[in-house]
Amino acid sequence: MADNMPTLHKDLLAIARKARLTSAVNDVDSMIAQLLAARESIAAERDPHAASLILTKLQNPIKEGLETVNNDLKAVSKTQKEFGKALDRSFPVTPIPTEYDVMQKHPALINRAIVMHLLREGHFDVARVFMDEARDMASMSAGSDPDNRIGEDDGDAARVMDASLADSHETTNVTASESDTLQGKFQRLYSILHDIKTHNLGPAIEWSRDHAEALEERGSNLEFDLCKLQFIWLAKSRSHELLPEQFAPTTTHDGDVGGGAGTAAEDVRDGMRAALGYARDNFDRFRERHPAEMERLAAALVFASNMSESPYASVFETTTAFEDLAAAFTREFCSLLGLSAESPLYVATTAGTIALPRLIKFIGATRSKRTEWTSANEMAFETPLPASMTYHSIFVCPVSKEQTTRENPPMRLPCGHVLANDSLHNLVKGLKFKCPYCPAEGQMRDAQQIYF
Structure with missing residues (x-):
């Protein structure tokens, strides 16, 4: 598909050359100008018969203008259709295999992921409507049950399509009131994030x-x-206006009450006084965990008047500091709710979109050769996901050349080498084994399972 992009780019440039909506807008503006001029002329004339004469003269120009606008729109529509055909040629519609849908029996999980995504994104009203409509659909499904009973999955969907991780870190279905509580927490998150981004x-x-x-x-x-x-x-604030109200100095260095901005030197001293006062009031609790960083911050104030050329310039660099801290705050806030920093629905959808072309190609190849992949828990090919979506390290046993699983975990030998559990058992003779990569020997009880 990447090979088709240059051709598509040329087609897109052709659209810009052939027709644009700009010409139609200009023609409409021209007609509006004619109508306004006619209205002013009618208002200026005292003869009552002049209005009908002016309107009669205006009919043909307006009619021609409308025809011109229609021609402009037809030209734009034609080029758009041509580009649509080019898209179809370059990216033919490929039917997605639907013989087996692993999520078909779990509608509650899908609905829950959707609701949680909406709540996380701040679309609270949409989430509420979705939950209500999902309950209605579950009720209709229950009514159509011949035994008038709600099945296991329908029961899950009927209760709630949403979930939250409780303090016990167990997934539970939540009621509407619990969803409102979660909504309130996310509302506070967005409020705090807005404050962080405004410094x-x-x-x-x-x-x-x-x-x-x-x-x-x-x-x-x-x-x-x-x-x-x-x-x-x-410390970096250069005027009283930049300082938060509670930290703004109330007196100048001469002892006079100061409200406006003074000289550059005075502004630097004001910022230093505010920073030192804040440090005295708030940094004492961090002495044991962060002594080195606190020393660097204190030493940096010596260079406050020329911080950009000091050895501490990197410490006081704030170009992306607030954005980075907003991301860190989101991660910690969500973690205390038992949630991941990113929406699982977004991650799953993005990863699936990346993997889908290769999956379709693989399925087509296996069908043409009348073969199939027999490993139920493994993919037949690697999916090139970005580093941000790599959540778990993968270990391949150097002996069996197979990827470790929960049933066959990686084991660390006393010598430090790592093998799959099954490979290790195959090496055992009696109670001892010899490492295949070094002369060291050991016993099974000395081997330890490791976690990546």
Whole structure:
């Protein structure tokens, strides 16, 4: 398909040369100008018969203008159809195999993924309508059951098409009230993200402190990163207007009350005072976990007047700091809800779109050769997914040349080499085994399962 892109690009350029909607818009503007001029002429005339004369003269120009607009639109429509045919030639419609749909028996899971995606994206009203309509469809399915009973999957769909991970990290179906609770949490997430992107870190810091214990259990540095950026932003502020209201200095260096911007030196000192005051009030709790970073921040203030040329320029670089911290905040916020940072529906759809062309090609090849892939838990080919979608490391046993699975996990030998569990058992003689890659020997009890 990539080979067809140059041809399609030429066809697209041809559309721009042949016809554009711009000509139709210009012709419509011309007719509007004629109508406005006629209205002004009628308003300026005192003779009541002048209006009919002006309108009579206007009929032919307007009629010709409408015909010109129609011709313009026909030309655009024609070129669009030609380009559509070019698309069809370059990307022929290939029927997707539907002999076996693994998700056909799990409509509740599909609906739940859709609702969760809508909630995560902030489309709360759409999510509510979808849930209501899904329940209605489940009720209709139950009514058509000859035994007047709801089947297992229909029951799942009828309860809720949405799920949340509870504190116990177990997936549960949620009620409408629980969905409203989840909606409220995502609304707060979007509100905090908006504040972060507008350089207001107060709400995010408040949230991180409210959840400090849970974040610490995860080993997260979110609270310190937020406070660190707040410190840097205060230190880099060059005028009182840039400082958050609660940190803006109330007096100048001479002791006078200051409200407006002073000299550059005064502004730097104001920013340093605000940063130092913030550090004294907030950094004490981080002394044990982040002493080195706190020392770097303190030392950097010595170069506040010429930070860009100092050894600490990278520390005070904030070009992408707020965007990066917003992404980190989203990850931690979702993790405390038991959710992934990205929508599973988005990830699955994107990965499926990438893999689908190769899958269709493979199925077509196996059908033409009347063969089929017999491994139920493996794909017959590699799918070139981006690094952001590689969530689990893959280990191939160097002895059997097979990929490890849950039933056949990787095992670490005492010498440090790693083999698949089945390969290791094949090497055992009595109670001992010899590593196939070094002279070391060991016993089965010395081998440990490893996790990637």
